[in-house]
Amino acid sequence: METAAAARTAPAVIVAIDGPSGTGKSSTSKAVAAQLGLSYLDTGAQYRAITWWMVNNGIDITDPSAIAGAADKPEIVSGTDPSGPTIAVDGTDVAGPIRTEEVTSKVSAVSAVPEVRTRITELQRSIAAGAGAGIVVEGRDIGTTVLPDADLKIFLTASPEARAARRSGELKGADVAATRDSLIKRDAADSGRKTSPLAKAGDAVEVDTTDLTLQQVIECVVTLVEEKRAAK
Numbered sequence: 001m002e003t004a005a006a007a008r009t010a011p012a013v014i015v016a017i018d019g020p021s022g023t024g025k026s027s028t029s030k031a032v033a034a035q036l037g038l039s040y041l042d043t044g045a046q047y048r049a050i051t052w053w054m055v056n057n058g059i060d061i062t063d064p065s066a067i068a069g070a071a072d073k074p075e076i077v078s079g080t081d082p083s084g085p086t087i088a089v090d091g092t093d094v095a096g097p098i099r100t101e102e103v104t105s106k107v108s109a110v111s112a113v114p115e116v117r118t119r120i121t122e123l124q125r126s127i128a129a130g131a132g133a134g135i136v137v138e139g140r141d142i143g144t145t146v147l148p149d150a151d152l153k154i155f156l157t158a159s160p161e162a163r164a165a166r167r168s169g170e171l172k173g174a175d176v177a178a179t180r181d182s183l184i185k186r187d188a189a190d191s192g193r194k195t196s197p198l199a200k201a202g203d204a205v206e207v208d209t210t211d212l213t214l215q216q217v218i219e220c221v222v223t224l225v226e227e228k229r230a231a232k
């Protein structure tokens with residue numbers, strides 16, 4: 001029989017949000033998690049963190065076997081509070097360094113190596129399993145590979161032009177055409193790799209954010225999560 005306390009507590013809900021760069025995954029996931037009292041995990045930050053470590057430790061990024069051999073060396077710790085997510089490698093806060101152009105240009109090569117994906121996927125599953133109230137996990141392969149049994153899967157899209165304009169707005173003055181080209185290149189690498197590529201799960205809800213405000217996207221996802229929770 002259910003206790004009164006359990007009946008008052010909303011069931012844990014697992015939300016997977018995937019899509020290419022600049023579609024609004026991080027902003028939407030953080031806001032939805034904060035609004036609904038859930039944890040939040042940025043899996044791209046974990047792939048960036050392991051890439052940062054490889055670069056800093058002189059690993060040859062063009063050599064997949066060198067990357068594979070070092071994949072289990074760095075200790076990666078993600079803080080999952082949506083109002084202040086954190087990412088640390090071997091005890092060092094790397095939130096800033098993982099956003100440099102150097103890491104951005106190398107992350108697809110590092111994250112394509114199967115040993116890297118196995119390691120990071122295990123970490124992601126253990127974080128999701130430990131999130132008491134539930135969690136919003138965002139990335140590229142969450143609905144397809146990391147959490148195929150998620151309660152709700154969202155796949156965000158937007159035109160390359162909209163995504164490049166959003167990203168170059170963030171990078172203050174970066175050239176929109178160059179940003180667009182580098183986004184398209186990274187999408188192609190992430191979608192074309194053999195191991196768990198960027199892909200929409202068959203049961204994911206696709207939301208095209210090109211002509212939506214961030215607030216509209218957040219409201220749409222919050223409504224979908226609440227519907228799933230009510231049905232649990």
Ligand SMILES: Nc1ncnc2c1ncn2[C@@H]1O[C@H](COP(=O)(O)OP(=O)(O)O)[C@@H](O)[C@H]1O
Nearest residue numbers: 021022023024025026027166170209212213214
């Ligand atoms: N629907 C939207 N309309 C306009 N700007 C948006 C929208 N969604 C996100 N943004 C902005 O675009 C940028 C990239 O969003 P982000 O959430 O980091 O995308 P992703 O995690 O998919 O790469 C941020 O500056 C964010 O504020």
Ligand SMILES: Nc1ccn([C@H]2C[C@H](O)[C@@H](COP(=O)(O)OP(=O)(O)O)O2)c(=O)n1
Nearest residue numbers: 021022043044045047107111139140141190
């Ligand atoms: N679940 C994931 C998340 C990210 N990655 C890889 C592929 C992406 O190009 C990089 C960086 O992801 P991130 O979400 O930080 O990228 P953007 O913020 O969208 O530019 O990591 C992945 O392979 N699998």
